[in-house]
Amino acid sequence: MNIHSNQKTLSALGNSGSKREQIIDATIRLISEYGFHGTPVSMIAQEAGVGAGTIYRYFKDKDSLVLEIFAQVNRDFQSTMLDQYDARQPIRDRFFHLCRGIFQYGIENPHKFKFMEQFYNSPYGTTLRREKLFCNCDDSSQELSLEQLFSKGQAQQLIKDIPLATLIAHSVGPIVFLVKDSIAGLIHLDESTIDSSLTACWDAIRVRSQQSDILEP
Amino acid sequence: MNIHSNQKTLSALGNSGSKREQIIDATIRLISEYGFHGTPVSMIAQEAGVGAGTIYRYFKDKDSLVLEIFAQVNRDFQSTMLDQYDARQPIRDRFFHLCRGIFQYGIENPHKFKFMEQFYNSPYGTTLRREKLFCNCDDSSQELSLEQLFSKGQAQQLIKDIPLATLIAHSVGPIVFLVKDSIAGLIHLDESTIDSSLTACWDAIRVRSQQSDILEP
DNA sequence: TTGGTTGGAATGAATATTCATTCCAGGTTT
């Protein structure tokens, strides 16, 4: 359409980002809905308002398009989670902060969220997880944040002494589940629902003590 | 290969089930790994040791093949969950029974489990969930079982008074998460890990009382 | 033989990718 007109200023420098962004956005939207194999490149081109060939000026092929987007979205997600994260806060508060971050990101970026889900439920995802586990090259990933948190919590006898994977599953699993339902329009995630879920997450992994909450540094 | 040889006995009666089964099994295996659009019919035929055309003798098209399999696997799953289910047991015990059933089914039928996951994360799945929610035609579904359980538990003040969807998310979500990791070979789900997860599920949704467990009918 | 079943080549539609061409902002020449 009239894309050209209002970008004369940008085009001087590396305006090349514009089309690229359009393509990326369209891909996220479509793949989040129809999945990788369910969205032809032609459809991406149309949704992006771009010629089919243009896509190949910015990305080697469909595969690397998706791979690049995933890396980008993943960074985006992690930085949301770690935004305003203060490692000096009590364990419980930090746990709430990180988990609330998942809710927030999913609600604010439904397409990106579903895109990541699609990705994880594909042949790509499996290999990626494997790599993540076996070589911890990624420094400040979400899982690592939770991992450190859990170790410390266990040392302080605040968090159950059960396998790390179980702790992660009971933190991330329910939230992903709820966000998916929310995106599907099956439920509405208001503040109180989110709070009750976060409390449930915490109750699942915390050590059962009689007095509970109040006595934490 | 030599599939023909050892099936002469069956072919006397309604052997038509045999090829059908081979096709179904192959489809489950492949789709669980590569997804619907990622597995061509030709690949299914090869994996099943069957001509491509044969598939169309048993199923109208690829769509109805998948739809039929889903219905079948779903029934299978539900009957596993409800096997030996005794509605007269205490709430807590019934909850453990149902949740343990999810673990069991996933561990014993990894391909079927991943197949269902693929299905739910596809355009099919979304519509299906909707129907399930809005018209409760399905009588003894897993969700309904949990639903009834939760209502009763809430009435008895055993289970938190939070939205049903949240309760379900905190029961099913972590288990699905762990089973997926287990199938991917990232963790091993031994009995003690499963137990700790089930306890965590229960802790997430139960009302926090001082004495806790022991005082239940 | 006859009726039905099977395998897999054949078909056409859909798809990813390529490439010859067009377009245009910015620079150069007059």
Add this chain to the structure above:
DNA sequence: AAACCTGGAATGAATATTCATTCCAACCAA
């Protein structure tokens, strides 16, 4: 300034590949 180049970006028709489905010759049981 006006007319004219120029190189890179954009395009979409053309090509190559993959896929679901169809079709039929060979096969098998009765």
